[in-house]
Amino acid sequence: xxxxxxxxxxxxxxxxxxxxxxxxxxxxxxxxxxxxxxxxxxxxxxxxxxxxxxxxxxxxxxxxxxxxxxxxxxxxxxxxxxxxxxxxxxxxxxxxxxxxxxxxxxxxxxxxxxxxxxxxxxxxxxxxxxxxxxxxxxxxxxxxxxxxxxxxxxxxxxxxxxx
Amino acid sequence: xxxxxxxxxxxxxxxxxxxxxxxxxxxxxxxxxxxxxxxxxxxxxxxxxxxxxxxxxxxxxxxxxxxxxxxxxxxxxxxxxxxxxxxxxxxxxxxxxxxxxxxxxxxxxxxxxxxxxxxxxxxxxxxxxxxxxxxxxxxxxxxxxxxxxxxxxxxxxxxxxxxxxxxxxxxxxxxxxxxxxxxxxxxxxxxxxxxxxxxxxxxxxxxxxxxxxxxxxxxxxxxxxxxxxxxxxxxxxxxxxxxxxxxxxxxxxxxxxxxxxxxxxxxxxxxxxxxxxxxxxxxxxxxxxxxxxxxxxxxxxxxxxxxxxxxxxxxxxxxxxxxxxxxxxxxxxxxxxxxxxxxxxxxxxxxxxxxxxxxxxxxxxxxxxxxxxxxxxxxxxxxxxxxxxxxxxxxxxxxxxxxxxxxxxxxxxxxxxxxxxxxxxxxxxxxxxxxxxxxxxxxxxxxxxxxxxxxxx
Numbered sequence: 019x020x021x022x023x024x025x026x027x028x029x030x031x032x033x034x035x036x037x038x039x040x041x042x043x044x045x046x047x048x049x050x051x052x053x054x055x056x057x058x059x060x061x062x063x064x065x066x067x068x069x070x071x072x073x074x075x076x077x078x079x080x081x082x083x084x085x086x087x088x089x090x091x092x093x094x095x096x097x098x099x100x101x102x103x104x105x106x107x108x109x110x111x112x113x114x115x116x117x118x119x120x121x122x123x124x125x126x127x128x129x130x131x132x133x134x135x136x137x138x139x140x141x142x143x144x145x146x147x148x149x150x151x152x153x154x155x156x157x158x159x160x161x162x163x164x165x166x167x168x169x170x171x172x173x174x175x176x177x178x179x180x181x
Numbered sequence: 182x183x184x185x186x187x188x189x190x191x192x193x194x195x196x197x198x199x200x201x202x203x204x205x206x207x208x209x210x211x212x213x214x215x216x217x218x219x220x221x222x223x224x225x226x227x228x229x230x231x232x233x234x235x236x237x238x239x240x241x242x243x244x245x246x247x248x249x250x251x252x253x254x255x256x257x258x259x260x261x262x263x264x265x266x267x268x269x270x271x272x273x274x275x276x277x278x279x280x281x282x283x284x285x286x287x288x289x290x291x292x293x294x295x296x297x298x299x300x301x302x303x304x305x306x307x308x309x310x311x312x313x314x315x316x317x318x319x320x321x322x323x324x325x326x327x328x329x330x331x332x333x334x335x336x337x338x339x340x341x342x343x344x345x346x347x348x349x350x351x352x353x354x355x356x357x358x359x360x361x362x363x364x365x366x367x368x369x370x371x372x373x374x375x376x377x378x379x380x381x382x383x384x385x386x387x388x389x390x391x392x393x394x395x396x397x398x399x400x401x402x403x404x405x406x407x408x409x410x411x412x413x414x415x416x417x418x419x420x421x422x423x424x425x426x427x428x429x430x431x432x433x434x435x436x437x438x439x440x441x442x443x444x445x446x447x448x449x450x451x452x453x454x455x456x457x458x459x460x461x462x463x464x465x466x467x468x469x470x471x472x473x474x475x476x477x478x479x480x481x482x483x484x485x486x487x488x489x490x491x492x493x494x495x496x497x498x499x500x501x502x503x504x505x506x507x508x509x510x511x512x513x514x515x516x517x518x519x520x521x522x523x524x525x526x527x528x529x530x531x532x533x534x535x536x537x538x539x540x541x542x543x544x545x546x547x548x549x550x551x552x553x554x555x556x557x558x559x560x561x562x563x564x565x566x567x568x569x570x571x572x573x574x575x576x577x578x579x580x581x582x583x584x585x586x587x588x589x590x591x592x593x594x595x596x597x598x599x600x601x602x603x604x605x606x607x608x609x610x611x612x613x614x615x616x617x618x619x620x621x622x623x624x625x626x627x628x629x630x631x632x633x634x635x636x637x638x
Binding site for chain 1 (some may be wrong): 192193196232233234236237269270271274277281282284285288296297300303307308310311313315317346350352371372373375376506601
């Protein structure tokens, strides 16, 4: 288990770095997909099978394919060289560096977390998630439909041609 | 709770009214729906109940803020009757999206769970991203929509990361339980919890545009259609502050020292940056955006004073601020039409000569924003300073008073243009309904200053 954890983490970190550093947009997307698959592996290690499957279907399956599709449609598969002024670069490095330091300091001093709930092998299965979703989290689950309908209205408003 | 359910369903009804192909019926029906929601909200006054496993807590605080936002939205819809007359397409969607945004705002005033806060902020934001791009042919409207969307999702990422860290440390989403968890450390929080709380504060600060998270607001205010800008400056700000107050009051106060210092610095920056940038603006919408940033500084000051009546002061402040801002946008839109789409401050030239009564009411409204007696803006600032000084925050209060005095300059700069003795390029045509709205708001701004209200919340 520990070996698998480190293997998946290494794949994730390497792929995430490659997403940032590779210049070709198609390669970026492919590395991001690899990164997501490794994350799905982490979910399985955490006994969250349903989440892992949904993660692969939604992120890798739908969103990332859409990404690739857009890149190919717009013919963006050339290497992009972004030129930014030195001031922007330096300030970006400083901001990112401070953010990294804060997170590093926070995780370095992490205290031991005691599990609040006892181990439950069925916690990540569909029935368990369904019971939580329609029990404790019923209102968030239902109210998010307002979120989706407004997003759909937006897609229609922007997409439709005004005659 | 019935109000929340009603308004969510009512938004969909308004959306379907678009099929009727009759723009004239939209605004009256939408306003009727808001009034019904208001009645349903007030019915729950004083009951104080929790719903759906404590996800939503309807108490006097949330009802007071909801009613305040409903009144403001009603004013905006009345303003919309004239505004949307020229618009051919998607008028029903505009009203529906504003009602959906209001649903999100309701969640933000009545959550007791961080998941509900997140959903509330998102349900409020996504309709706004769309509304900001409402003028499809305008390059600046597209820019505003896209900029708001990108920066908004960036801040949402921080907010969610914060929730995840707080959940990881305390294993709960419920604010009262988080409060109990924090109190056991006696101010020496574990770093993970501290970073999580900081990220949550960043996410909420972005929504209310506190400096240094304010960079989006002038661009978005400028590019969005004016009616949407008025909605953003009033309803969204009220909802954001209600959520902020709930977060601090129910969960985090007394804040751990590093976070409290961060917030004090943010107040000082908002007052300073907002004022200095507003001094140099020539665009009216940008000027109001920077003035809004200064006002967030004052509201945050009221909130951090930890006084018992801070909630009531905040309600009064946001309400009178909204009441003064909306008619200013109405006057602005009429001047803009007269000046053929120009948005600079010079378009106000000759207002007094052509429509003296509008200039007089504009003076009252700007005086209220600047915080001069006898308007309610003065009473609002006075109450903020009273509670912050009584709690012993003398230095920051004096700084805020100085900043309030500097603010008078740029409000009166606008007035100077309005009272300049020249002719406007085209006659200013103000519809009867809008004239009534301007007068009612102007009178209300003065009356609320003479008879201030405090609500036990």
